[in-house]
Amino acid sequence: xxxxxxxxxxxxxFEGLKNTLILVSIxxxxxxxxxxxxxVLRTSKNLAVSGPIQAYVYCFRGTPLLVQxxxxxxxxxxxxxxxxxxxxxxxxxxxxxxxxAFTLNTCAYTIEIIRGAIENTPHGxxxxxxxxxxxxxxxxxxxxxxxxxxxxxPTYSNEIIFMLHGSSLxxxxxxxxxxxxxxxxxxxxxxxxxxxxxAAVFYMAIxxxxxxxxxxxxxxxxxxxRRE
Amino acid sequence: xxxxxxxxxxxxxxxxxTIELCLASLVIAMFLGIITALAxxxxxxxxxxxxxxxxxxxRGIPDLVLMLLIFxxxxxxxxxxxxxxxxxxYIDINPFVAGVSTIGFIFGAYxxxxxxxxxxxxxxxxxxxxxxxxxxxxxxxxxxxxxxMVRHAIPGFGNxxxxxxxxxxxxxxxxxxxxVRMAALAAGAxxxxxxxxxxxxxxxxxxxxxxxxxxxxxxxxxSAGIIKD
Numbered sequence: 001x002x003x004x005x006x007x008x009x010x011x012x013x014f015e016g017l018k019n020t021l022i023l024v025s026i027x028x029x030x031x032x033x034x035x036x037x038x039x040v041l042r043t044s045k046n047l048a049v050s051g052p053i054q055a056y057v058y059c060f061r062g063t064p065l066l067v068q069x070x071x072x073x074x075x076x077x078x079x080x081x082x083x084x085x086x087x088x089x090x091x092x093x094x095x096x097x098x099x100x101a102f103t104l105n106t107c108a109y110t111i112e113i114i115r116g117a118i119e120n121t122p123h124g125x126x127x128x129x130x131x132x133x134x135x136x137x138x139x140x141x142x143x144x145x146x147x148x149x150x151x152x153x154p155t156y157s158n159e160i161i162f163m164l165h166g167s168s169l170x171x172x173x174x175x176x177x178x179x180x181x182x183x184x185x186x187x188x189x190x191x192x193x194x195x196x197x198x199a200a201v202f203y204m205a206i207x208x209x210x211x212x213x214x215x216x217x218x219x220x221x222x223x224x225x226r227r228e
Numbered sequence: 229x230x231x232x233x234x235x236x237x238x239x240x241x242x243x244x245x246t247i248e249l250c251l252a253s254l255v256i257a258m259f260l261g262i263i264t265a266l267a268x269x270x271x272x273x274x275x276x277x278x279x280x281x282x283x284x285x286x287r288g289i290p291d292l293v294l295m296l297l298i299f300x301x302x303x304x305x306x307x308x309x310x311x312x313x314x315x316x317x318y319i320d321i322n323p324f325v326a327g328v329s330t331i332g333f334i335f336g337a338y339x340x341x342x343x344x345x346x347x348x349x350x351x352x353x354x355x356x357x358x359x360x361x362x363x364x365x366x367x368x369x370x371x372x373x374x375x376x377m378v379r380h381a382i383p384g385f386g387n388x389x390x391x392x393x394x395x396x397x398x399x400x401x402x403x404x405x406x407x408v409r410m411a412a413l414a415a416g417a418x419x420x421x422x423x424x425x426x427x428x429x430x431x432x433x434x435x436x437x438x439x440x441x442x443x444x445x446x447x448x449x450x451s452a453g454i455i456k457d
Contacts, residue, residue: 063433064394064432066408074425075422076422078419078421164290168292168293179292179293182296190304192297192300196297196300196301200297
């Protein structure tokens with residue numbers, strides 16, 4: 001192990017850290033914002049509403065993130081109309097394509113997580129809300145969603161960590177995230193241990209911080225279930 | 229219909245390689261998983277600590293980073309170790325071996341958690357009854373524990389298998405000719421990346437759909453005689 005390689009290149013790693021954190025947090029936030037209403041619609045009994053969402057979730061959960069990213073980054077250039085339109089301004093940027101792919105991917109997984117939590121709502125709670133004369137919207141807002149979020153939190157924390165790990169794929173399409181930084185260092189010095197072990201330490205540190213934060217959140221959200 | 233410009237057979241070859249890779253990694257993952265699960269439940273402190281370290285570290289690092297570490301790092305390591313045992317020639321790591329061992333190693337950790345839960349779900353009394361009949365440890369494992377834990381392991385196992393299949397797409401990055409890489413080559417030659425990557429995506433969808441059908445069938449088979457509430 002040659003530590004001078006690691007310490008001499010820490011600035012590349014911190015640049016990578018910044019990109020990883022931006023990519024992961026933006027895609028998670030946008031994915032979650034879209035996932036909540038789509039998950040509610042997904043539970044609809046009307047097949048015209050729930051069908052397309054189900055198809056979207058099935059396609060994105062059934063294919064690798066890498067392939068999704070390639071279809072968006074390389075695939076869009078195949079169509080002349082896209083290349084001619086303003087859309088090309090976005091799709092020619094690797095950064096936007098990675099963000100787009102990650103968002104679509106995490107949104108699909110999150111829809112499934114929230115749908116599961118909504119369907120596990122105790123029937124009595126829903127009946128009580130109906131008996132109290134709540135409208136559909138009010139019932140979701142006050143009764144179903146708050147308890148569904150609590151039930152979804154442990155599974156969603158796994159999704160956050162999967163997204164963090166999945167974001168390492170951005171390095172394949174030229175983005176300098178933590179993995180990208182490690183690949184630069186490896187190709188510059190031909191020192192795979194130093195390069196990739198440093199990246200591994202960065203990822204592990206972020207993973208443990210996320211787990212710790214979620215634990216804190218769980219303690220807050222589940223305060224009413226704690227025994228004295 | 230889809231015009232693959234003569235690249236259909238090469239994509240098919242890549243698909244076959246992907247399937248081989250999945251199955252080979254699965255064998256390693258299950259082997260490592262069961263050993264790690266037993267180590268975690270063995271009650272021996274050093275074994276327990278080693279198993280916990282393994283599962284914790286693996287779950288903290290992205291698959292791609294581990295794969296690059298094993299592929300590039302393993303190359304350096306083997307060529308440093310080679311001369312020590314008197315082998316002077318340069319050794320190239322086979323990407324298939326690197327891919328299979330990395331994916332097997334990663335999913336061994338996930339399988340371990342699934343198996344550990346499944347073993348704990350088998351009531352203690354069952355095992356005690358086995359011992360009191362004078363069965364050896366191995367007999368209790370193979371006759372009592374294994375048949376009963378399968379039912380509890382199938383849902384988690386199925387999830388791990390679906391994730392494992394999608395992870396195999398990463399081997400294209402270390403230069404293995406799986407279907408993603410074959411599609412990349414075809415896309416480069418024909419300038420039709422969307423078409424070829426979509427074909428790969430559909431292939432993955434077919435593989436996952438077949439897997440889900442088989443897993444459901446297995447689940448029903450092993451739940452025979454269990455009353456659902």
